[in-house]
Every structure is written in C-alpha cells, then in structure tokens.
Amino acid sequence: MSQPDAVTAVVPGQRRDHPDDPARRRIPPPAAWLPALTRRRWAVAAALTAIGGLALLVRSWRIDLFGFNSDEVVYAGQAASLAGNPGYADLFPVFRAHPMLFQALLSPLLRVGEVGMGGRWVVAAIGVLTVLAVYPLGARLYGRRVGLLAALLLAVMPYHVIVTRQILLDGPMVLLSTLTLYCMVRYVQRQELAWYLATAGMLGLTMLAKETSVVLAGSVYAFLALTPRVRRPVRATLLALPVLAVVFAAHPVSQALAGGSNSGRNYLVWQLFRRPNHPMSFYLENVPTAMGVLLLVAAAGGLWWARRRNGWRETLLLSWIAVPVVFFQLWPVKGFQYLLPVAVPVVLLAARALVLLPVPTRLRWPGRGGPARPVPARAGRLVRLAAVALVASTLAASSWDAVSHQGSSTFLAGSGGVPGGREAGRWITEHTPEGSVILTLGPSMSNIVRFYSQRQSYGLSVSPNPLHRNPSYVPLNNPDGWLRNNNLHYVVWDSFSARRSPFFADRLMTLVRRYHGRVVHTEYVGAPGASGRVTPVPVVVVYEVRP
Amino acid sequence: MIRPTPVPPSAAVPRWARRTSLVVALAGLALSACPAAALARPAPTPSASAPAPGAPAPSPRTTTPVEHFVFLMQENHTFDNYFGTRPGVDGYPKDVCMPVQRGVPEPCVTPFHIGKLGAIDLDHSAEAFRVQYNGGRMDGFVEGVSKQGKDGRMAVAYYDERDLPYYWNIADEYVLFDRFFSSSNSGSIRNHMYRVTGGPGAAGKAETIPAQGWGDIPTIFDRLEAAGISWKFYVQNYDPTITFRSRVEEENIDRGAQVIWVPLLAYARYVDDPRLSSKIVDLDEYYTDAARGDLPAVSFIAPAGNSEHPPGNIGSGQNLVRALLTQLVRSPDWSSSAFLWSYDDWGGWYDHVTPPQVDRYGYGFRVPALLVSPYARRGYVDSTTLDFTSALKFIEVNWGVKPLASRDAKAQTFLGAFDFAAPPRPGVLLSAERVPVAVHRPDPRPVYASYAVAVGLVAALVAAAALRGRRRHR
Structure with a gap:
C-alpha cells in the first residue's frame, strides 16, 4: 500500500491526524473523548x-x-x-x-x-x-x-x-x-x-x-x-x-x-x-x-x-x-x-x-454542441445520495426478506433457527414419558431435541471413531443393540440432516422399519409447489419404536 | 408453522377423563333441558368415600380407577433369590447358613452372589418342595437340589441389583411385595392353573395336563366373558397349533410349555370356539393395542424364551418386562392401568420364609412380585400375604365378578398397594442402569471470577489509555 500525501489521504470532514499529518501533533485535540460528537451533537x-x-x-x-x-x-x-x-x-x-x-x-x-x-x-x-x-x-x-x-x-x-x-x-x-x-x-x-x-x-x-x-x-x-x-x-x-x-x-x-x-x-x-x-x-x-x-x-x-x-x-x-x-x-x-x-x-x-463517489464536475450534454458545462454541486450530492439509498435499501430489503421468511425444508447452519425443531422437542416433552431416550439422525437435531425436550438423545451419524467426531458428542457404538435392548424409545428424522447425509438417513429409516416404527408426530413447513400453492412439507418426524 | 395434523386427543387426554367429560356433558345437557328437575335435586355433598380432588372417578364398570389390569407370569425364582439383599424388605436373615444335609447344621452354605456362575435349572417338583420345606424346618434347600445330582450350593446363590438393575429401579419407584407366595407347593402346571382358575387343576399327586384337557373347570375368562368384560391372553411367539391335543411331553420348555403357561390352550372350548380362541393372541398385539389405547380390561401375558426360567438369561427377561412396561407407560391407557408380574414357582432356589399351608397344595415358597401403576405407592413394600389368586381377587373386586374357587374367594388382594386418593402419576421410563451416571457440575465461581477479572483488566487498560491521552492534551 502506498503512502499518499496528507492532502489526498482524507475524505471530506475527516480529521487529519498522525501519522498522515505530522502537523496534527501540534494541534491540540478536541476536548471531548469522542471528538466527532462535539459538533452538532x-x-x-x-x-x-x-x-x-x-x-x-x-x-x-x-x-x-x-x-x-x-x-x-x-x-x-x-x-x-x-x-x-x-x-x-x-x-x-x-x-x-x-x-x-x-x-x-x-x-x-x-x-x-x-x-x-x-x-x-x-x-x-x-x-x-x-x-x-x-x-x-x-x-x-x-x-x-x-x-x-x-x-x-x-x-x-x-x-x-x-x-x-x-x-x-x-x-x-x-x-x-x-x-x-x-x-x-x-x-x-x-x-x-x-x-x-x-x-x-x-x-x-x-x-x-x-x-x-x-x-x-x-x-x-x-x-x-x-x-x-x-x-x-x-x-x-x-x-x-x-x-x-x-x-x-x-x-x-x-x-x-x-x-x-x-x-x-x-x-x-x-x-x-x-x-x-x-x-x-x-x-x-x-x-x-x-x-x-x-x-x-x-x-x-x-x-x-x-x-x-x-x-x-x-x-x-x-x-x-x-x-x-x-x-x-x-x-x-x-x-x-x-x-x-x-x-x-x-x-x-x-x-x-x-461518500467519495466520483461525480463529474463538467458534463457535455448529448446532442448539444459547445464546451462541457459544469454540473451543479447539488446534482453531485443527489447522485451520491441516490447511491447510498440504493445500497442501503437493497441491504434492508434482503434483511427484511431474511427475517420474514417462513422456513424451508433445507437449512444452512448459522443462518437462523431450525423450523420445527423447537416444536418437535416440546411435543416430545408433553407427550413422551420422562426417561425416554431419543435417536436422531445427526448430532445437530440431537442437540435441539435434548434442549427442548429435556430428554437424552443421540445422533446416529456421530462416528464411534474419536478421530472423526466432535469430542463433545457421544456416539452410539451399536444403535441396533440399543434399540433391541429397549434403550432407545423414539427416533426423530429431520429433512435438514437427511439432505446432508442421505446414507445415515437411509440407515435411520432401516432401524425405524426394523423396530416397528410408528409415526406419532410430524412438523411441517409450507413450501410453494409448482402451481404456486403452499403445501405442507414434513421437516421433522417423530417415530415411536420398540424392540 | 403449519400443522395440518393436530395431535390426536387420545395422546393427550386419558380415556377416563374423556369418558368422564362425556358423562358430565350429557348430564349438563339433561339438566339444562329440565331446569325444574335440576332445582329439585339436592345439592351434592362431599362423601367420605369420594375420591380426593384431582383423583379420577372410577369407571362405571370398575370399583377403582384401574380399567386395565395386566398380569405377566415369569418363571422360577424366589423372593430371596432376587431381592433377598435389598434393604427394607423381608430378605435374608442375618448369618443364615443352609445345611448341606437336613437336620445337620454343619457343614452349611451361606448365600452368595451368583456372579459369573451360570444358573442351572434346579429341581422344582413337588418332591423337591417336600425335601426343601422339610416339614416347615426349611433346611433342605441344598439337599433338595443335590439329591437330583446337581450342585446343591446353587440353591442359595442370589442375584442383586448388579444383575437386576431394572427390577430394583422398579421397586424404588413402584411396589414390591415381600409376602407373595406361589399358590402351589409344586411346579408350573398347578401354579398356572391357580393363576386362571383359583384351583390346582388336576387333583391328587399327578401334576400333569389331562389328555382330554381341563374340561369344565371355570376360568376367570369365563367370568369376564359372561360379564361382557374385554380380555386377551397375549402369548410371546404364539403358535396356535400347539394345544393340549398336539403337545409332546418331551418338548417341555418353550414350545411345549406354551400349553402349561397358557392353560386356556388345554381347554377344548378355548381352542375350538373361534370367539374365545381369537382372544388368545401373539404378544405383538399387546404393543399395538397399548399404542392405540385399546388394551382390554384384563390382559394375561405368557412369555416364551424370555421367561427367566433357569438357565435362561435373566437379562432378556428384564428386557421383555421393560419393553412391556415401556409400551404401557407410553399408552393412552397408562393413567388407568395396573401391571403386575410374578414368577410361577420358586425354581428350586432358597427362600427363608416358611410358606403358610392353607390346604394340601400350598402355598409354595415366596416368589418375586411387583406392581406398576400410576396409582401405585412410590417405593412401597407391601407385606400383605398374597398368592396368584390375589390377582383373581383383584379382578373380581374391581369388575364385580363372582369368585371361581375357595382360594380366590378367601384370598387377600393388593388394594393397599394403590393410592387412589392421589391423581395418577405420569409414567416414567426407568433406566436399566442401577446407578445413574454421576454428572460432574463444575464450580461456576471460578468461571465468573476469571472472566470478570479479564473484563476488568481490559476495561482498566482502555480507561488508562483514554485518560492518559486526555491528560496529555490538556
């Protein structure tokens, strides 16, 4: 990065300070801690x-x-x-x-x-x-x-x-x-x-x-x-x-x-x-x-x-x-x-x-001969204001869309709450006995279910190999054995994890079928179909299982 | 969130509550249609026998809130064999030592934990009982087994919470009976007959199923059938082709035992009448019935390989009981259910309590028995003298049907194990681990203190920098 001279290194309204402006050392600073607040506070x-x-x-x-x-x-x-x-x-x-x-x-x-x-x-x-x-x-x-x-x-x-x-x-x-x-x-x-x-x-x-x-x-x-x-x-x-x-x-x-x-x-x-x-x-x-x-x-x-x-x-x-x-x-x-x-x-x-958006100071209007005419300073301000409005309004529109959406059957971690997770967890609290143990597809839904249902839960896809799993997660070395011994009482499938790991989704459904899985609850989100009509799409399904 | 399928009401509201609500609604309609009658009716007064607030009213057809009674019979253990070391029960006497030979105090064998030793099928015939009982001296347990050429010391081996964590957890949460005797001082056939008829079945010395079946001996299911009360006999791995007509003596355990453990299969009318035989079903139906909230009023359950009959694996027996109870606890019927399970005879194992001899057939030695119900007293040890006919007595009292024989007519029942004044308890799925995993909760104070110090230090640095700058510029 080159070091420009003191004159060009600032934007309008900017204070010239060290190290760009050695003279700044001689100028006493404003009295307030946040100098910008002292004027037109x-x-x-x-x-x-x-x-x-x-x-x-x-x-x-x-x-x-x-x-x-x-x-x-x-x-x-x-x-x-x-x-x-x-x-x-x-x-x-x-x-x-x-x-x-x-x-x-x-x-x-x-x-x-x-x-x-x-x-x-x-x-x-x-x-x-x-x-x-x-x-x-x-x-x-x-x-x-x-x-x-x-x-x-x-x-x-x-x-x-x-x-x-x-x-x-x-x-x-x-x-x-x-x-x-x-x-x-x-x-x-x-x-x-x-x-x-x-x-x-x-x-x-x-x-x-x-x-x-x-x-x-x-x-x-x-x-x-x-x-x-x-x-x-x-x-x-x-x-x-x-x-x-x-x-x-x-x-x-x-x-x-x-x-x-x-x-x-x-x-x-x-x-x-x-x-x-x-x-x-x-x-x-x-x-x-x-x-x-x-x-x-x-x-x-x-x-x-x-x-x-x-x-x-x-x-x-x-x-x-x-x-x-x-x-x-x-x-x-x-x-x-x-x-x-x-x-x-x-x-x-x-x-x-x-703020520094360049606006020409002189402009030759199309179809008119003669020298270029000066552009009024007000027009320059208006152009900059329009640019600011454009950027800010597109950001605001995107934000508004993000905070208003109704959810979907896919989910990117860190991009918001999980549709249906809380509701499924609360359903489990209200409709399953204390002491129920839940098997979920992955550790993420396992965390959510554990949090909202206050029931112990395990993720099927958590690897038994300590080198391949988050050390915070507890694996089930033999989920089939756990189900056979009646140590797991409910299975929770979710579309978000299923989309990420089809292999484990398939294994989960195999276990559901093998252990007499019975759907006891489903959470849906509305998804627009080909005709534009919103149709319910299952995102979380709770199965009751038994040996 | 879209909810096109609301939660079925059966999952949220117990059946008795729905029924009560319906009755109340109908009564309200009737009263509103007839205001004069409502005015003329005396105001209800609290009755001494009325249930406490919050407690459900009994169903019109039952004298208690229990509308579903489930009775499972496992195999061949005594109370001391399973719970003799449990504190707070009538377990092993202090310093007990069982003589190797009757009447000779030394040498003797003290009860020991079975540990890794495999259980053996100890002799549990009427003759074995006679030797072990020894005229009430109760000193022939080792000899009764060793006379059959087996290791007699095994008779005083015991299991404890290490081997039976789930049962011990159940005893902590619900009711354990410590004076529950097998009805007959012999083996399975008579005891199972007592379970369904209140009598021994075959009279005299012979403990066999007659070739022509049990004939006209009335069963509790006859009584229920006559009263129009629903029932089912659930049989694990049920094979309808095995009946008293097809049973082969040699195949005693499991397949042949189906006829012993399900005495109805030795009745011509229960085998031949489609209406009756349709109520003897595979155990799988128990799970679907319970899940739907369609359990009958009275359910009897017979196991197959998971019966805990030595040398079978007691762990698999626990798994069976746990699966049955898990389904019941999850069932819409839970709030109006009671689940009793016991063991058909003593299996040759030692028990220190001399069984009362109420007639020539029994009682036999004590057997384990536990009761699980939303009304069961928590962690309660019931010391009422009971036997298998006590379950019949409960059915007869609860549904108002006549006794079958003198035993059940005279038997005590286990109503004291319930607390009907309290509202039904929500079900709990108990762990198969005896010792819950200890959760180490770190001391939060160092956490708060460390972070507070860090924040304070940074705040001080920033403040010092800001103040220093201000001072310089003055």
Missing part, C-alpha cells in the same frame, strides 16, 4: 438513535419465529448449565469447545425455567451495540458522515442481522473485534503505548468470546508489517503479548479451577485434523450475497476510484478483511458466520467509497 445523536432503532427492529422482528439451531442450544445449554438450571445441568456440560465469556454473561438470565428467547435478545442488543460502535470508529477514520453511513449499512446488512439474531459467539466476538479495531486506530493515531496494550487486551477479550478471532492478531501483524510509517516497537510488542495472554488465560484458568474436562483441547485437535465440512467455494457462494453484492462492489470500487487517497486506514481495514478471509478459506472447517468480523471493515470501506 444533537444531529449525530438523533441519527444514531434512528440507526440503532432500525438495527434493533430488524434484529428483533419475529425473533422467536423459529426455535434455536444446534449451535444456539449448545451455547444456551452451557449458559443454563453454568447457572445451575436443573433442567439443563444434566444434559449440557458446562465446558465444551469454546471459551465461556458470552455464556457467562448470558447465564444469570437462564438460572431457572425453560430457556426462552432472552438469549437472542441479548445477542440482538449486542448487534445494535456493534452498529453503534462502528460510528466512532468510522468517524475517527473518515469523519462523521462515513461513521454514520457505515453504521447504517451494518444496521441493515443481512449477514450481520442474521447472525446477531442467534445465540452465537460470533455476534459478541464482532463487537469486541470492532472495539479492538478502534483501539488499534487510536494507537496508530496517537502512537501511545497505552493504546497498543489496550488493543492487545481487547483482542484477548475478543478471543474469550470466540477463540478463532486469534486470526485478527495476524491482521494486526499484517498491518504493522505493511505500514512502515507506524511505529512498531519491539519492546511494546513484548509487553502487549503477555497482556493478551493474561486476558485469554481466563479461559484455561477458569476451566482448571472449576474442574473442567479436556474437551477443549480435544476439540482443537479434532478441528485441526477433521475432514472438510463444506467445499472450497462455500464462502464465495454464501457470504457475498449475505453481505450484499452492491456493498462489496462499492467497497472495492471505492478502493479504486479513491486510490489516490488510500493510506494506512485502508491498509488496516484490508488487513482486517484479508487475513480472516484467507485463513478461513484455507481452514477445512467452514461456517456461515465465521467471516462476520469482516463485515465491519467492509461497511467502513463501502461508506467511504459512497
């Missing part, structure tokens, strides 16, 4: 309130339409188990694969009774906080307009909206990664050791939300390596790394003190050597549409049409994007929500691009 506050309200609306709209998915029930179950909720303590171990920062935050809400939607509301609130946190970050990088526009784009970005409507670790992780980015920007602008240490501490906290965010340390490194004008004190790094380690030590230390298991370590080993769960094209097929194609085009286009203004800011944001993208693309395990930390730098770049 009321207008900014009103705009942020409106954006926050919009963000909350799309994150909470019909938030309980579908029950939790497998990851959600695991995290909610962990939190409830940590809080000692008797309904979950026996079914969900406290320690599984990830650190417990978010689960510990959630657990006081889940101490008694059935775990409801409270957890999703907490994540939605965290999502709104992330939207609001983008403003000071954007304002500090590019000024108020970019800050507000970036916040608006994130508020309605389907990718962020979808993920922050679920009890996943990625929502809280992105809030903390945004704060890490903010600390990093402060460090670059101030060149103060304190902000460097704060960045390290905040990154440690981000890793406590989800340990995969350690890749952002690579982003920091890449940025420092590519930006020679930013001070890179070795001694400061020697101080920062222990800070990061001390903060992250909360995870292993708490596990050791609480008497936890080795499942975390085993999980890491398994993740390192497991087979790919998605094709290499997974992210390309799913993430760009979820982020918004126009938004990505704007972000990329901005880097081109404002290339003369590119500087350390863009290097930082691109590092924040490139390192996770490269890492997770190469990592065999892929998940829809894994690239969420990229969303914040993308909206910042897109907002910058829209």
Whole structure:
C-alpha cells in the first residue's frame, strides 16, 4: 500500500491526524473523548438513535419465529448449565469447545425455567451495540458522515442481522473485534503505548468470546508489517503479548479451577485434523450475497476510484478483511458466520467509497454542441445520495426478506433457527414419558431435541471413531443393540440432516422399519409447489419404536 | 408453522377423563333441558368415600380407577433369590447358613452372589418342595437340589441389583411385595392353573395336563366373558397349533410349555370356539393395542424364551418386562392401568420364609412380585400375604365378578398397594442402569471470577489509555 500525501489521504470532514499529518501533533485535540460528537451533537445523536432503532427492529422482528439451531442450544445449554438450571445441568456440560465469556454473561438470565428467547435478545442488543460502535470508529477514520453511513449499512446488512439474531459467539466476538479495531486506530493515531496494550487486551477479550478471532492478531501483524510509517516497537510488542495472554488465560484458568474436562483441547485437535465440512467455494457462494453484492462492489470500487487517497486506514481495514478471509478459506472447517468480523471493515470501506463517489464536475450534454458545462454541486450530492439509498435499501430489503421468511425444508447452519425443531422437542416433552431416550439422525437435531425436550438423545451419524467426531458428542457404538435392548424409545428424522447425509438417513429409516416404527408426530413447513400453492412439507418426524 | 395434523386427543387426554367429560356433558345437557328437575335435586355433598380432588372417578364398570389390569407370569425364582439383599424388605436373615444335609447344621452354605456362575435349572417338583420345606424346618434347600445330582450350593446363590438393575429401579419407584407366595407347593402346571382358575387343576399327586384337557373347570375368562368384560391372553411367539391335543411331553420348555403357561390352550372350548380362541393372541398385539389405547380390561401375558426360567438369561427377561412396561407407560391407557408380574414357582432356589399351608397344595415358597401403576405407592413394600389368586381377587373386586374357587374367594388382594386418593402419576421410563451416571457440575465461581477479572483488566487498560491521552492534551 502506498503512502499518499496528507492532502489526498482524507475524505471530506475527516480529521487529519498522525501519522498522515505530522502537523496534527501540534494541534491540540478536541476536548471531548469522542471528538466527532462535539459538533452538532444533537444531529449525530438523533441519527444514531434512528440507526440503532432500525438495527434493533430488524434484529428483533419475529425473533422467536423459529426455535434455536444446534449451535444456539449448545451455547444456551452451557449458559443454563453454568447457572445451575436443573433442567439443563444434566444434559449440557458446562465446558465444551469454546471459551465461556458470552455464556457467562448470558447465564444469570437462564438460572431457572425453560430457556426462552432472552438469549437472542441479548445477542440482538449486542448487534445494535456493534452498529453503534462502528460510528466512532468510522468517524475517527473518515469523519462523521462515513461513521454514520457505515453504521447504517451494518444496521441493515443481512449477514450481520442474521447472525446477531442467534445465540452465537460470533455476534459478541464482532463487537469486541470492532472495539479492538478502534483501539488499534487510536494507537496508530496517537502512537501511545497505552493504546497498543489496550488493543492487545481487547483482542484477548475478543478471543474469550470466540477463540478463532486469534486470526485478527495476524491482521494486526499484517498491518504493522505493511505500514512502515507506524511505529512498531519491539519492546511494546513484548509487553502487549503477555497482556493478551493474561486476558485469554481466563479461559484455561477458569476451566482448571472449576474442574473442567479436556474437551477443549480435544476439540482443537479434532478441528485441526477433521475432514472438510463444506467445499472450497462455500464462502464465495454464501457470504457475498449475505453481505450484499452492491456493498462489496462499492467497497472495492471505492478502493479504486479513491486510490489516490488510500493510506494506512485502508491498509488496516484490508488487513482486517484479508487475513480472516484467507485463513478461513484455507481452514477445512467452514461456517456461515465465521467471516462476520469482516463485515465491519467492509461497511467502513463501502461508506467511504459512497461518500467519495466520483461525480463529474463538467458534463457535455448529448446532442448539444459547445464546451462541457459544469454540473451543479447539488446534482453531485443527489447522485451520491441516490447511491447510498440504493445500497442501503437493497441491504434492508434482503434483511427484511431474511427475517420474514417462513422456513424451508433445507437449512444452512448459522443462518437462523431450525423450523420445527423447537416444536418437535416440546411435543416430545408433553407427550413422551420422562426417561425416554431419543435417536436422531445427526448430532445437530440431537442437540435441539435434548434442549427442548429435556430428554437424552443421540445422533446416529456421530462416528464411534474419536478421530472423526466432535469430542463433545457421544456416539452410539451399536444403535441396533440399543434399540433391541429397549434403550432407545423414539427416533426423530429431520429433512435438514437427511439432505446432508442421505446414507445415515437411509440407515435411520432401516432401524425405524426394523423396530416397528410408528409415526406419532410430524412438523411441517409450507413450501410453494409448482402451481404456486403452499403445501405442507414434513421437516421433522417423530417415530415411536420398540424392540 | 403449519400443522395440518393436530395431535390426536387420545395422546393427550386419558380415556377416563374423556369418558368422564362425556358423562358430565350429557348430564349438563339433561339438566339444562329440565331446569325444574335440576332445582329439585339436592345439592351434592362431599362423601367420605369420594375420591380426593384431582383423583379420577372410577369407571362405571370398575370399583377403582384401574380399567386395565395386566398380569405377566415369569418363571422360577424366589423372593430371596432376587431381592433377598435389598434393604427394607423381608430378605435374608442375618448369618443364615443352609445345611448341606437336613437336620445337620454343619457343614452349611451361606448365600452368595451368583456372579459369573451360570444358573442351572434346579429341581422344582413337588418332591423337591417336600425335601426343601422339610416339614416347615426349611433346611433342605441344598439337599433338595443335590439329591437330583446337581450342585446343591446353587440353591442359595442370589442375584442383586448388579444383575437386576431394572427390577430394583422398579421397586424404588413402584411396589414390591415381600409376602407373595406361589399358590402351589409344586411346579408350573398347578401354579398356572391357580393363576386362571383359583384351583390346582388336576387333583391328587399327578401334576400333569389331562389328555382330554381341563374340561369344565371355570376360568376367570369365563367370568369376564359372561360379564361382557374385554380380555386377551397375549402369548410371546404364539403358535396356535400347539394345544393340549398336539403337545409332546418331551418338548417341555418353550414350545411345549406354551400349553402349561397358557392353560386356556388345554381347554377344548378355548381352542375350538373361534370367539374365545381369537382372544388368545401373539404378544405383538399387546404393543399395538397399548399404542392405540385399546388394551382390554384384563390382559394375561405368557412369555416364551424370555421367561427367566433357569438357565435362561435373566437379562432378556428384564428386557421383555421393560419393553412391556415401556409400551404401557407410553399408552393412552397408562393413567388407568395396573401391571403386575410374578414368577410361577420358586425354581428350586432358597427362600427363608416358611410358606403358610392353607390346604394340601400350598402355598409354595415366596416368589418375586411387583406392581406398576400410576396409582401405585412410590417405593412401597407391601407385606400383605398374597398368592396368584390375589390377582383373581383383584379382578373380581374391581369388575364385580363372582369368585371361581375357595382360594380366590378367601384370598387377600393388593388394594393397599394403590393410592387412589392421589391423581395418577405420569409414567416414567426407568433406566436399566442401577446407578445413574454421576454428572460432574463444575464450580461456576471460578468461571465468573476469571472472566470478570479479564473484563476488568481490559476495561482498566482502555480507561488508562483514554485518560492518559486526555491528560496529555490538556
């Protein structure tokens, strides 16, 4: 990344600060902590309130339409188990694969009774906080307009909206990664050791939300390596790394003190050597549409049409994007929500691009001779406003569609709740005796059934080979023997798992037939047929079985 | 979520409740149509015998809320053999030691856990009973077996919760009888006859099925049939071709035993009359009947290979009982059911309680017996003196049919094992593991403390950085 001169490195309204503007050192900074808020504070506050309200609306709209998915029930179950909720303590171990920062935050809400939607509301609130946190970050990088526009784009970005409507670790992780980015920007602008240490501490906290965010340390490194004008004190790094380690030590230390298991370590080993769960094209097929194609085009286009203004800011944001993208693309395990930390730098770049959208100052009208005529400044503003409206409205429409859909018989993990899972689990609670044991097709539905029915359940497709299964899952070495000995009383088939693993779906149905399976309950979703009429499609079927 | 097929009401509302609701609705209709009659009717007053609030009213045809009675007969164990080491029951006396020879205290054998030793089919004929009973001295258990050329020490071997986890779990949750005797002091044929007729069947010494069958000896099913009360005899691996006419003496166990364990198959009228023979069915029908909520009022069950008859595997017997109970607990009929199972004779095993001799045929030694019902008292040990005719007595009392013989007429029944004042308990599928898996719950305090320290540290770092910057710029 080239280092442009101080004049071209800023966008309208942007403060000129170190290291792009050495003169900035002589200019005393504004008195307030968030300088952008000192001017026209009321207008900014009103705009942020409106954006926050919009963000909350799309994150909470019909938030309980579908029950939790497998990851959600695991995290909610962990939190409830940590809080000692008797309904979950026996079914969900406290320690599984990830650190417990978010689960510990959630657990006081889940101490008694059935775990409801409270957890999703907490994540939605965290999502709104992330939207609001983008403003000071954007304002500090590019000024108020970019800050507000970036916040608006994130508020309605389907990718962020979808993920922050679920009890996943990625929502809280992105809030903390945004704060890490903010600390990093402060460090670059101030060149103060304190902000460097704060960045390290905040990154440690981000890793406590989800340990995969350690890749952002690579982003920091890449940025420092590519930006020679930013001070890179070795001694400061020697101080920062222990800070990061001390903060992250909360995870292993708490596990050791609480008497936890080795499942975390085993999980890491398994993740390192497991087979790919998605094709290499997974992210390309799913993430760009979820982020918004126009938004990505704007972000990329901005880097081109404002290339003369590119500087350390863009290097930082691109590092924040490139390192996770490269890492997770190469990592065999892929998940829809894994690239969420990229969303914040993308909206910042897109907002910058829209603010800097080039509009010709002089235009020769077709069919009219003579010299080119100047384009009024108002027309330029209108063009930019239209571009902003176009991008924001397409994002908002996609988000609205995502939060309003009625469900289907297919499901992508991390993309929302599972249709019929909650209802089937509750049916099992109400209509099966206590002590019933359930066999499901896969571990995901097993988690959901266990969570909502509070019955023990096992996934047929969980491999008995410890090298080929998530160490958190308990395999059934001989499901046929379990059924023959009356240790399994119900079998649950679901279309989502069946589509993913037809082999095990076939085996499950063989067992159902062999053990006198009798349909006792079915959950449906409406699917439009060829004629356009909505017809019910079974997504979860509960069979009663006996030896 | 689309729900084109609502949950069938049978799965959610017990039958007695549906029936009661219907009666109440009809009564309400009648009263509304005739307001004068309603006004003239005296206000209902609470009766001492009325069920407690929440308890169901008995069906018009039963004197208790039990509308489905299931009676399974397993094979050949004594109470001490299965539950002698269980605390809180009349189990093995302290320091018991069974003489190898009657009347000679030493040497003797103390009861021991059977462990990996395989069970053997101990002699359990009338002669074996005579030796083991020894005129009430109860000191011939080892000799009674060893006289037949088998290892007599096996008579005092026992099983415990390690071998019978499910039965012991059932005893924790429901009712275990510790004075339940086999009706006859001989083998299977008489005991099974007591089970269905209240009498020994063949009189005299001979314990055989007559060549012409049991003739006109009345059975409980005759009584039920006459009263129009539904019944079925479920038979595991039922083969309708095996009857008293086709049975071969030599094939005693399983196939030939079908005629012993299902005495109706030694009655010409039950074999020849299609109406009656259609009620003797394969055990598979039990599962479908229970699943549909179509269990008859009275069900008798006879096992085949899963009878626990030594040297058979007691684990497979447990599996059978567990499967039957699992289906009953899942059935819409559960809330109005009672399931009793016992063992047809003592099988040659030791039991320390001297059986009362109420007539020349018995009682025999104690046998295990357990009752599972939504009304069964929880973890209750019933010490009422009972035998197989007590089950007949229960049927007769509950459905108001006449006794069959003097034994069942005089027998006590197990009404005390129920608590009809309480509402029916929801069914529980008990584990086949005796010791539940201990769930280790980590101490949450270090978790909260560690993360709070981490958050606090980062907050302090950020605050320090921000304050330091502000101070510099002043």
